[in-house]
Amino acid sequence: MLLVSYSFAAFCLVLFAVYYLFSGRLQWVVLLVFSGLFYAHGGVRGLLYPLVTTGSAWFLAGRIGRQTKESGRYMKEQGFDRMQKKAYTKQVKKKQRCLLTAGLVLNFGILAAAKYTSLFMTLGISYYTFQAMGYLIDVYRRKYEPERNPARLALFVGFFPQLTAGPISRFDRMREELFREHRFSFSGFRLGAERVLWGYFKKLVIANRIGPAAAAITGSPELYSGFFAFFGMLFHVIELYADFSGCMDIVLGLSQMLGISLPENFERPFFSKSLSEFWRRWHMSLMQWFREYIFFPVSTSHFSQSFAKAVGRIGGRQAGSKAPVWLAGLVVWLVTGIWHGASWRFVTWGLANCSVILLSQELSGVYRGFHERFAFSNRPWYQYFASLRTCLVFGLLQMLIYVSIPELFGMFLGMAAGEGLSELCAGGLLTLGLDLADYGILFLGLVLLFAVELMGRGGSVRERFEEKPGWLRYLLLFALFLLVIMAGVYGHGYDASRFIYNRF
Amino acid sequence: MKRRRAAVWLTALAASAAVLLFLTRLLMPKYMGKVVEGNLTEEYYKETTGHDVLIFGNCEAYENISPIVLWREFGITSYIRGNAQQLIAQSYYLLEDALKTETPKAVVLNISSMTQFEQENESYNRMTLDGMRWSSAKWRAILATKMEDEHLIEYIFPLLRFHSRWKELEQEDFLYFFKKEPVSHNGYYMRADIRPAGELPAMRRRSDYSFDARAWEYLDQIRLLCEERGITLILMKAPALYPYWYEEWDSQIVAYAQVHGLTYLNAGRESESIGIDFSYDTYDQGLHLNVYGAEKLTRYLGSILFAVPGVEDRREDVELAAVWAEKERFYDEKKAEQEAEFARLGYLTQFYTD
Incomplete structure (x- = not known):
């Protein structure tokens, strides 16, 4: 169902x-x-x-x-x-x-x-x-x-x-x-329903709308390179997040309507400053599972200890102490890649993520020095830059699911040569199955999504929403309901309503 | 305090419902352009007087028979409850629906819909069923004929079906938001343009000529409903050069009519005696009749209907005559308009496609 x-x-x-x-x-x-x-x-x-x-x-x-x-x-x-x-x-x-x-x-x-x-x-x-x-x-x-x-x-x-x-x-x-008793609570039920509505907004208005355009580009990388590749990456990341986090909102909201609290699975991942932080805030329960049942057992296993000793003998004590973490990280990301799909592309994707995370861990000293030396790194704009950089890295790595590493380089090097720019200016984005009205709705939807995520940094958005007068809450929720009903991509003729993570 | 709170909530809910109704009304297709069939089912409910004859079927019913001519030349009151690709199951439920408010003396059923039991395009279902008044008959009609990817809830709340039409809204959506002009003449779809019959696809033999068992079941149900209400059922096949009406199909209907003592008129065989000339009496190369062909066929049908017990010349009824005089005026006016336009342009702008 x-x-x-x-x-x-x-x-x-x-x-x-x-x-x-x-x-x-x-x-x-x-x-x-x-x-x-x-x-x-x-x-x-x-x-x-x-x-x-x-x-x-x-x-x-x-x-x-x-x-x-x-x-x-x-x-x-x-x-x-x-x-x-x-x-x-x-x-x-x-x-x-x-x-x-x-x-x-x-x-x-x-x-x-x-x-x-x-x-x-x-x-x-x-x-x-x-x-x-x-x-x-x-x-x-x-x-x-x-x-x-x-x-x-x-x-x-x-x-x-x-x-x-x-x-x-x-x-x-x-x-x-x-297994405890759950008496009906109107406020709990209402809060759950509100979250379900927000989830459907993400899924139907954003993910389902942008999905065909993302699929058009990522499905035919040989046709789209340069600037189109950038848009393909952007669309894919937006679709993935809206689809998956929307699904989570529906699931968690529905459980809340039943009086059952489930663990959160997302914590505004696109505001992460690094890839490792990103993966701590994305699909959190899976990552916790991997950490608890793969990372820790592997890093403390006999094999890992022997491996650490062997590395220590060759590369010194410091390398030896880090070896179990490298090994466990490698295993976790290998499993994560294989779990995402049965192809070498997923394995490459997993190992690429692992490499970036381990490399940034190893370079943490360099970063610290940089931040100490340059005061601007504490400024808000730099924080946004760091988040944007993380999103970009995540997006680039995501593209490895669709193309090989040389192809990825080829696609993005084309950007430097201005490839696809003239087609884009001539309305190329309108050839991806979306018209101007679709882009308008997407823009509005993304602004709303971003604003809510941004507000979430300063504390619970839902708690703050609850403090608003009843009439205003009703008006806003009804407007959101209308947005979902009217601008949602669903119903007759639409057959791609499965959630991406259903496949797993 | 509680009362005030309840009043505020009720007002908010009523306002929300009003907004949703407004949007539903705005987004539902108005069918006032090239395709007007979406209005045919709904227009029946505007009738103020009863009918001696009700006609059911697909395009062969609503494009080939003129109730105005039946009145003008025979004094017979009639209405066509037909629509594009109307399935026989839908005809049954529309008959059931009509019998809630009137009992005609005769029902004419065009049996070309026996050849196709399942709908091939969702839009045909919407055109037939959206205009139907809500009743158990509509509910069952939807369940019996909806396509695999159609949902009952989308008929109950059409906004769920037409929600994405905001991108396609046209002038007519606003123009006919409150009120629509009639598009039919007692269910008859008038075309006064002429497009003579040309070359048709070759007739191909079929591997199976049997009708779907479910189509037979609905035909039985129509017959039984008519018997129950004392209505004379007449089966009819209108003249058309295409799609072909195979001999094997015809013989099955002949046999059915014989077994149940029904009249079956295969007007296609009588085309010559009726005077149908497919070089003049058709607007789409022989698939459907234009107004000239329809008027000829109606004269033929009228003489047969006149023999049905209870079907009388009602032109003496002053009240009826007044109602039908207005219908005649509208019919003549539209016919003259179309004739003039066709003479001037060689086509009708409303229905013209490049």
């Missing part, structure tokens, strides 16, 4: 009615049933894979949890001394590691088969697999007890708003949210 569809709107209306009718301990069952319906909308067979993931995570986590408990009891009964305890715990951990490995191999195997073969594809497989495996690893790490009720775990894995594009949540946090 698409978030931009009438059937989804009807689905939500029925859900809200039933959900608040069952106000009490059964609410999570309602959510589970509706999540199942949401999933089964694309075909009952599609339920099989999340069921396998849930079932395996529940079974294996249960076994791991039981082993932990039993081993503790056993060691107490036997009165083991410290050494015996250590040896026995090691033995138990080995068994648990086997169970964990089985779970990871099975589920990431299914994920790989879905993503990289044409055998099957199922909605949100990355997101629910990551959530379920995060849960399994946490139980293995003894962060919390395993969930006894498989149905409750199924809701955590398959909570429908998250299936489209995340965010990826942790079980200990979500347990508090999903």
Whole structure:
């Protein structure tokens, strides 16, 4: 079921009615049933894979949890001394590691088969697999007890708003949210609805409108170079952000309407001063997942320590101490690239991001010296320049998904030679599927989006909005609603309403 | 305080609804230019008097029969509930809709719509269904005939369908915002231009001549509804050189009419006796009749309708005569206008395309 569809709107209306009718301990069952319906909308067979993931995570986590408990009891009964305890715990951990490995191999195997073969594809497989495996690893790490009720775990894995594009949540946090009673609160419901509306504005008015133009350029890089390449990059970045963050606003707003708080996934990434900061503020839950379940384990692994020693021997102590971070960063970005798509272009994109981040980390001393020497670097305009520079770097790296590195150079070197400029001046942008009215709407939409993001730097925009008089809020929201209804790209003849991150 | 707050909220909601209604009205196509068919369904509801004959079907119904001539020469009151590419299912629901307010003596159904059960272009559905008054019949008509990518909600709230028309707004959208001029003559679409029949595509044999089972079901439903209300159902095929009406199709309708005791008029076979001359009586090379051909066909049909029990010459009815006199005046005026323009330019500007 698409978030931009009438059937989804009807689905939500029925859900809200039933959900608040069952106000009490059964609410999570309602959510589970509706999540199942949401999933089964694309075909009952599609339920099989999340069921396998849930079932395996529940079974294996249960076994791991039981082993932990039993081993503790056993060691107490036997009165083991410290050494015996250590040896026995090691033995138990080995068994648990086997169970964990089985779970990871099975589920990431299914994920790989879905993503990289044409055998099957199922909605949100990355997101629910990551959530379920995060849960399994946490139980293995003894962060919390395993969930006894498989149905409750199924809701955590398959909570429908998250299936489209995340965010990826942790079980200990979500347990508090999903399984408590949610009484209807008009203000909470209204705030959620407002956020949903803002999300649809980003998606329908901006992303869907600019999408065809971005696709025209990025889809045919051989036809568009020079200034067109720059616009292609710009359009692609705008589309990506409006699409993905719009989807998140819909997901988070919808959850808020149900009384459930989900973790934020964006924090105004385009105001970041560096690429590493950008990636800390973009798709935050995925990056946190990678950090927690890949970066830290890899950087503290035996292999990493041996690698650090080897590097230290060759390059000195300082290089040796940094080696685990380099290695872990490389692995994370390799996985990120592969996760985004099954082609060498994505691998290149991931490694290019990794290179820029590691390089800027290594040059941090040079930057510090620069900032100390030149006072202007603390001025507001320089902060904006740094943000713009980050956006540009992000955009350039994004283009690697569509073209090779030499092609990218070729496209942008053409700009220096003035390539495409005369076509642009002759109305070339109007040949990309957008007319003047479209550009007008886009301009207005982007100004509004930028203004709201800018206001967000000084504190919560929503809190400040709430302080405004009721009539003004109503007027502004109705104007936004009209903008979405009238200027949104949706409905008859439009068949590209899928969210970009649905594909993952 | 509470009351005041409620009043403020109600006013705000009413104002918002008014804005949405205004935008819906503005953005919905007015169909006052080259394509006027979008008004045909809606114009029926402006009728102030009943009809002895109701005619249903696609373009072969609303372009080939003139209710004004039926009145002028036979005193028969009639109305055509036809539209572009109107499906037989839509004809059934339009009949159901009409029978809520009147019971005619006869229903004429042009059966060329038996050849196509599913709609091929969404705009045809919108032209037929948007003008229909809301009732369970409209609801079912939408569900029965909407295309795969059409949604019921877009009929309930047409703004969702036409929201992007703000880029295409024309003068007519503002000009006819409040009121539209009638475009038909009791559902008849008049064309007084002439474009003689020319070369037509070769007739090709088909692998299957059977009609869709669902089309038969709706034909049965129309027949049963007429039987239930004591209405005489007449099946008709209007003369047209193209699209071809195959012998195999004709024989199925003949058999159906025989089994159920219905009158079936294949006017295409009677073209000569009716006096249809496709070098003069058509405006689009033989696909549809112009006003001259339509008037000839209407005379032929009138003589048959006159034999239907209950169908009478009502010209003596003073009240009816007054209403129809105005219709005749409008018909004659438009016909004269078109004739003069065609004589002057060789085409009609309203319908002219490069």
